[in-house]
Amino acid sequence: MGGIKKARLIFTRRAGINALILAFVALYPVAAGAYRTDVLAKTLALVILALSVDLLWGYTGILSLGQAVPFGLGAYIAAISDNVSRGIPDYMVTYGITQLPAAFMPLTVPAVGVALAVAVPAALSYLIGRLLLSGRVRGVFVSLITMAVANVATVYINNAQKFTGGSNGIGDITRPAPFGHALSIYGNYYFVMAAAVLAYAFCYYIGSSRLGRVLGAIRANENRAVFIGYRVSDYKVFIYVVSAALAAIAGMLYARTTGMVSPAVTGIRLSTLAVIWVAVGGRGNLTGAVAGCLALNGMERFAAGFLGDAWELAVGAILLLIVFFMPDGVIGAVLRFRPLRPAARAKGGGAGG
């Protein structure tokens, strides 16, 4: 079977699955009521985090186990900005702050808060990326270092109580106010949904650009890409920063949807979960990241009620099964599934050789 014909089949199937997901998400609030709608809005913010993991891991082959760091930083900066725009937050007062530190002044302007919630994690990721992805560190060590960074971030946020609320986190965060006043639950839901759709379109565009092809080449055979003249580290750092910015936007929306943040949002657990959503859904095709995130979070809602902590074990079991039986994830398997002409799968079938 020709590469192009296969690509077309995959394209059609993916478009079909996307349409189903979009229809479900768009109509969900009609049937679900305010509480559940708000819960799904939170998950839609996590979908953007999953997409950011797919850019990095699925497209480029860089497995970060610290993607919650830019997510959490985005969430915290959004939370602080929201709180300080209304005066000195209660948690700061508790720790004896009577006047807002100068460094926090810019955050009192909401638009600046939004810009910094993206720019700060992106800048930090640029620094980490330059150190981590310039060639000396390889493979699993990249993952381990990103994981260590996530740990440091959690500890730091826990300890900087005066500014972050410590282990209590920050509450009392209002919903986004793109038109001057805070959105309703439903308004926010569609706001986050629109952001997720835009994030998907953005990732899709990158994937279909020539840049996306180069990222795929780096993932498949980094060495070959180097010897045809690509400065691979530039590409890796670029996608690392873009992915961090996307994760930060996700974090910002998450904080303003849930109304509170705690140190866990920067931690290893969330980082790992995001990778699991993508692994289960299937990496490299975006739809897998979306579906994996929605399905596992949905199942958690449903199952945590009677499974309790055993849910975590169930996730581990699901992950193992998928890794063994569907290495391309559920969506990857669906996209590649070919019921007809099994003989065509034989090696060299239909090739010009």
Place this chain on the structure above:
Amino acid sequence: MDDKALLELVNVSVDFRGFRAVDGVSMSVKAGEIRTIIGPNGAGKSTLIDLITAKTKLRYGRIFFQGRDITNRSPDSIARIYGIGRKFQGPNVFGDMTVEENLALALSGSRGVLRNLLRSESEDARGAIDGILDTIELAGARREMVSSLSHGEKQWVEIGMVLAQDAKLIILDEPTTGMTADETYKTGEMIRAMSGDRTVIVTEHDMDFVRQVAQTVTVMNQGKILAEGGFEEISANPEVIRVYLKE
């Protein structure tokens, strides 16, 4: 230093934990020539290519390209800035991509991140790719996955990638392994066609192939250059016969 040399190696050596894989090699390749490097397995041919293309760091000696010192530049700048393209021993291609995509990736043009972000795949010069597909005789397989091709065809895809790079110096490490006699002959003709405006260095085992393409032959043995000259001269050299041709 030879003024007309495109590539000049001066006393180049490298050790692997005390084992000297390339030992004091000096060599000069003229613009437009086809240089064949032969020698028994383990003679250091591939390692020499690794040194030229900066895959392996040089310990001693210097390498000049068009009169500029390129010793220990990064491998991507050797390819991008100086225009030295390389085919690895055993095909080294992107198996999960189509033939056309492999060529498009290698196609000369901007290697910058932002330029590539704003450029769509289809804007690539189709003409250039069509021409290369004809040269490597794979026009009918342009949309096949490279992993589904035969070994010999993969070799051609990789030769096509080096052509797409528009390299001034093309280095081919054993390009005909796994090829039928017919394919080997075709490959020889490809190489003859690509020389002229380009310079080609090719390592090889098959002496018929060497006879077909060679202008100057360099014979390596145990990391050193054993002899250098025309094909007839080399095949009559008693020492070359002893270490290589008779084996």
